[in-house]
Amino acid sequence: MSSAWEVVIGLEVHTQLATSSKIFSGAATAYGAEANTQACLVDLGYPGVLPVLNKEVVRMAAMFGLAVNATVAQRSVFARKNYFYPDLPKGYQISQYELPIVEHGEMNITDEDGNEKRIGITRAHLEEDAGKSVHEGFDGSSGIDLNRAGTPLLEIVSEPDMRSAKEAVAYLRKIHTIVRYLGISDGNMQEGSFRCDANVSVRPRGQQELGTRAELKNLNSFRFIEKAINFEVERQIDLIEDGGEVLQETRLYDSDKDETRSMRSKEEANDYRYFPDPDLLPVEISDEFINAVRETLPELPDAKLERFVRDFNLKPEDASILTSSRALADYYEAVLAAAAAKPQLAANWVIGDLSGALNRDGLDISSSKISAAGLAGLLGRIEDNTISGKIAKQVFEAMWDGAGSADDVIEAKGLQQITDSSAIEAVVDKVIDANPGQVADYKAGKDKLIGFFVGQVMKETQGQANPGQVNKILKDKLG
Amino acid sequence: MGKYTQTLTELKAGLEQADFTSVELTEELLARISAHDKKLNAMITVTADEALAAAAQADIDRSGGKGGAMCGLPIIHKDIFCTRDIRTTCGSRMLENFISPYDATVVENLAKAGAVVLGKSNMDEFAMGSSNETSFFGPVHNPWDLDCSPGGSSGGSSAAVAARFAPAATATDTGGSIRQPAALTGTIGFKPTYGRVSRYGMIAFASSLDQAGVITRSAEDAALMLGAMAGFDERDSTSIDEPVPDYVAGLGQSVEGLRLGIVRQHFDEGLDAETGARVKNAIATLESMGASTVEVDLPNIDMSVPTYYVVAPAECSSNLSRFDGVRFGHRAENAEDLLDLYCRSRGEGFGDEVKRRIMTGAYVLSAGYYDAYYLKAQQVRQLIADDFRKAFADVDVIVGPTTPSAAFKLGDKVDDPITMYLNDIYTIGANLAGLPAMSVPCGLVGGLPVGLHLVGGHFDEGTLLRVAHQYQLKTDFHQACPEDFK
Numbered sequence: 001m002s003s004a005w006e007v008v009i010g011l012e013v014h015t016q017l018a019t020s021s022k023i024f025s026g027a028a029t030a031y032g033a034e035a036n037t038q039a040c041l042v043d044l045g046y047p048g049v050l051p052v053l054n055k056e057v058v059r060m061a062a063m064f065g066l067a068v069n070a071t072v073a074q075r076s077v078f079a080r081k082n083y084f085y086p087d088l089p090k091g092y093q094i095s096q097y098e099l100p101i102v103e104h105g106e107m108n109i110t111d112e113d114g115n116e117k118r119i120g121i122t123r124a125h126l127e128e129d130a131g132k133s134v135h136e137g138f139d140g141s142s143g144i145d146l147n148r149a150g151t152p153l154l155e156i157v158s159e160p161d162m163r164s165a166k167e168a169v170a171y172l173r174k175i176h177t178i179v180r181y182l183g184i185s186d187g188n189m190q191e192g193s194f195r196c197d198a199n200v201s202v203r204p205r206g207q208q209e210l211g212t213r214a215e216l217k218n219l220n221s222f223r224f225i226e227k228a229i230n231f232e233v234e235r236q237i238d239l240i241e242d243g244g245e246v247l248q249e250t251r252l253y254d255s256d257k258d259e260t261r262s263m264r265s266k267e268e269a270n271d272y273r274y275f276p277d278p279d280l281l282p283v284e285i286s287d288e289f290i291n292a293v294r295e296t297l298p299e300l301p302d303a304k305l306e307r308f309v310r311d312f313n314l315k316p317e318d319a320s321i322l323t324s325s326r327a328l329a330d331y332y333e334a335v336l337a338a339a340a341a342k343p344q345l346a347a348n349w350v351i352g353d354l355s356g357a358l359n360r361d362g363l364d365i366s367s368s369k370i371s372a373a374g375l376a377g378l379l380g381r382i383e384d385n386t387i388s389g390k391i392a393k394q395v396f397e398a399m400w401d402g403a404g405s406a407d408d409v410i411e412a413k414g415l416q417q418i419t420d421s422s423a424i425e426a427v428v429d430k431v432i433d434a435n436p437g438q439v440a441d442y443k444a445g446k447d448k449l450i451g452f453f454v455g456q457v458m459k460e461t462q463g464q465a466n467p468g469q470v471n472k473i474l475k476d477k478l479g
Numbered sequence: 480m481g482k483y484t485q486t487l488t489e490l491k492a493g494l495e496q497a498d499f500t501s502v503e504l505t506e507e508l509l510a511r512i513s514a515h516d517k518k519l520n521a522m523i524t525v526t527a528d529e530a531l532a533a534a535a536q537a538d539i540d541r542s543g544g545k546g547g548a549m550c551g552l553p554i555i556h557k558d559i560f561c562t563r564d565i566r567t568t569c570g571s572r573m574l575e576n577f578i579s580p581y582d583a584t585v586v587e588n589l590a591k592a593g594a595v596v597l598g599k600s601n602m603d604e605f606a607m608g609s610s611n612e613t614s615f616f617g618p619v620h621n622p623w624d625l626d627c628s629p630g631g632s633s634g635g636s637s638a639a640v641a642a643r644f645a646p647a648a649t650a651t652d653t654g655g656s657i658r659q660p661a662a663l664t665g666t667i668g669f670k671p672t673y674g675r676v677s678r679y680g681m682i683a684f685a686s687s688l689d690q691a692g693v694i695t696r697s698a699e700d701a702a703l704m705l706g707a708m709a710g711f712d713e714r715d716s717t718s719i720d721e722p723v724p725d726y727v728a729g730l731g732q733s734v735e736g737l738r739l740g741i742v743r744q745h746f747d748e749g750l751d752a753e754t755g756a757r758v759k760n761a762i763a764t765l766e767s768m769g770a771s772t773v774e775v776d777l778p779n780i781d782m783s784v785p786t787y788y789v790v791a792p793a794e795c796s797s798n799l800s801r802f803d804g805v806r807f808g809h810r811a812e813n814a815e816d817l818l819d820l821y822c823r824s825r826g827e828g829f830g831d832e833v834k835r836r837i838m839t840g841a842y843v844l845s846a847g848y849y850d851a852y853y854l855k856a857q858q859v860r861q862l863i864a865d866d867f868r869k870a871f872a873d874v875d876v877i878v879g880p881t882t883p884s885a886a887f888k889l890g891d892k893v894d895d896p897i898t899m900y901l902n903d904i905y906t907i908g909a910n911l912a913g914l915p916a917m918s919v920p921c922g923l924v925g926g927l928p929v930g931l932h933l934v935g936g937h938f939d940e941g942t943l944l945r946v947a948h949q950y951q952l953k954t955d956f957h958q959a960c961p962e963d964f965k
Binding site for chain 1: 560561567569574577579580581583678679680681682683685686687713714715716717793794796797799800801802803805806807808817821841844845846849853
């Protein structure tokens with residue numbers, strides 16, 4: 001990328017709020033139901049029906065506002081955004097326009113140089129989702145599935161504060177982490193619970209005025225977002241450098257071809273004829289309500305990370321991984337609470353073997369096959385020298401496959417570490433007798449051969465000999 | 480004499496005393512509709528079978544000591560209220576064959592109270608009109624003069640009640656659509672405070688102005704009906720959680736000491752002299768009964784018609800977007816593509832007046848015009864509401880004419896929307912301010928009825944009903960019956 005150009009990115013995130021019913025009706029919001037089975041008359045926009053606000057969404061939006069240090073408006077207003085589309089049953093979307101519920105927030109991310117960077121959050125507003133048009137399987141016609149119509153969304157709009165695709169992804173990951181910490185969204189990108197549009201422009205470095213932006217849509221994974229932005233930045237720079245001009249337009253990202261394509265230009269843009277929805281009263285929020293919501297805020301990722309580093313003496317990288325989801329952090333703390341394991345040892349296991357096993361089986365931490373208490377049991381046996389770290393991996397795999405607790409596995413397989421010095425000495429003697437050549441080399445100064453001897457002893461004991469003892473006895477015997 | 484001449488209250492007493500059954504009463508009224516509605520076209524759908532079944536059930540309930548306040552009493556619903564399994568057309572080709580899968584709250588409440596529904600009345604298309612000539616199902620004729628309009632948009636309800644098809648009908652009022660037709664047919668038309676009656680299931684025209692009410696022949700009947708219809712509904716966010724008083728119980732108190740406000744502008748040019756004379760006469764009657772009059776100033780009231788014709792079309796342009804030919808209602812055949820489906824479904828399904836208002840509404844909300852029209856209109860609306868609030872500090876009820884004149888001939892104003900719109904000049908203010916208001920018959924001009932308009936403070940329906948009832952105890956204008964329907 002040419003360093004003569006500065007990239008400017010702002011993001012709009014649509015996050016689906018994790019309510020059990022829709023924003024303006026009592027219909028369920030569960031994903032994956034048969035088409036049109038979760039749409040009631042209100043969602044279908046039948047004549048005479050009226051919307052009634054689900055109060056839960058107000059609480060969730062307020063939580064988000066407080067979490068990003070924003071102003072939660074005492075009065076916000078739902079408006080109608082008017083346009084015709086088959087998956088928009090009423091011919092208008094109910095959204096907040098002039099007076100959103102959340103304004104003036106901010107959040108810190110770590111930029112590419114590892115420095116903290118503040119990203120402004122312009123606003124976050126509540127709105128209803130539209131339904132879905134289905135173009136396959138209708139013999140040239142289209143079908144409409146209105147299950148998603150009326151699903152509550154919180155649209156989070158950032159300032160154009162990001163300067164690279166990587167920063168944009170860092171911001172998105174942070175928002176993703178926060179909404180899941182707050183429990184206000186499951187953040188599932190495959191199911192569309194967390195979607196993102198990116199406004200991308202470039203300008204000559206040093207120029208104040210922003211370049212013309214393109215809005216990128218259909219960015220449904222962190223990887224695609226990064227690729228789409230990078231593609232778009234290059235496209236814009238090439239265009240300008242070739243004497244062309246960037247058009248203000250909406251562009252669709254095609255992940256198969258890894259390119260963005262023009263969807264519609266601004267000249268074709270709708271006039272949405274926004275006006276306050278007369279069917280809904282303004283949302284009034286009292287200070288008492290805000291304070292009550294504040295009381296329910298969980299510890300947020302930044303604070304948790306700081307505490308993990310401070311209290312557990314963890315490496316910041318490890319603390320960052322452990323706090324990337326609230327469930328993972330909770331699991332980690334539960335391991336610590338259940339055993340006197342050293343925090344760094346526990347962190348290594350959670351980040352290493354446990355996360356590896358979860359990934360391998362495509363499981364979430366909440367459905368881990370080894371409970372926090374189970375893992376704590378295993379770590380306890382490492383700490384008290386019953387088993388070595390290496391044997392522990394074997395025990396872990398057996399536990400993962402349902403063989404019971406660490407103690408059950410150790411007992412059943414006879415994996416207790418050999419700490420009886422005379423037993424280890426006997427094996428050491430055997431190894432020395434069997435390898436006279438190496439012994440001679442060692443004595444002649446090839447110190448590195450100690451590893452060879454340890455390996456032989458461990459092999460003889462099937463890894464069960466205490467490595468420290470083995471080392472010491474070997475060195476004694478080899479002089 | 481037939482039971483059809485009796486008021487709702489009288490019929491209720493007759494049923495209670497077992498003078499007749501609900502089935503007998505229902506049969507009589509159905510026969511009457513069948514015999515006379517060819518002349519009026521007041522009904523879009525007559526539900527004879529359902530009505531007789533409901534009447535039979537009401538008779539059983541009554542004999543079993545059950546049955547609500549309206550048990551066995553026949554009524555008619557304006558065809559704007561959704562009724563399950565019975566088509567709801569809203570006077571439009573768009574909904575010519577629309578069967579609602581649910582009942583409106585008003586329909587549900589009246590059914591719970593035991594009312595028997597004879598059918599659904601004709602109306603201006605989507606309640607947009609003041610003469611009932613915009614209905615896809617043809618104009619309604621005024622029982623007092625078949626060449627005249629019964630007013631609109633609730634012209635079917637007003638004509639049906641005036642012609643003694645039923646003692647009471649539901650209606651809706653966005654700018655005068657209950658009161659104007661009531662005035663022009665010599666009936667009582669009552670529009671409660673905005674939020675008093677649920678809008679759920681009432682097909683929306685202009686959501687911030689629409690309010691359901693009743694057309695009856697006496698204030699007492701309006702009180703009975705309103706009590707059964709009103710109340711908080713959690714399905715309507717704009718419905719107000721206030722207890723519903725016993726309106727009938729409050730009717731007996733005299734008007735002694737009541738302060739009546741008179742708006743100077745309402746007696747200026749534009750008001751037919753004869754109509755003005757009847758209204759002044761009615762006010763004099765109330766004064767003779769102990770009320771006093773005070774002149775009140777509503778400095779911005781002259782702006783109510785233009786304000787209304789920005790706000791109402793704006794809301795209607797959005798409310799009617801759902802009629803797109805996709806899920807329900809009229810759908811154009813052989814559409815070439817999506818845009819063609821939208822354009823032709825709506826082009827064929829809506830009539831001229833509806834289209835005119837949708838276009839006006841889309842215009843006043845569009846980028847670049849919103850501030851000059853919609854926003855400005857909302858500001859003026861607030862000024863008008865403030866004027867009323869100040870006025871009600873000094874008076875209990877504001878009185879004046881309901882309409883500038885008696886009924887006009889069908890076809891007279893249909894090509895001149897502005898003149899037509901001016902028919903609602905006295906009634907629109909109450910909608911903009913959300914206030915309860917009613918029209919009470921106060922005499923005839925050239926053989927056609929005119930109405931006295933009463934406007935009350937927020938949630939003061941009781942006072943309006945009481946003034947009207949006391950007035951009706953002293954006068955017999957409401958008992959006048961059109962010659963052909965005696």
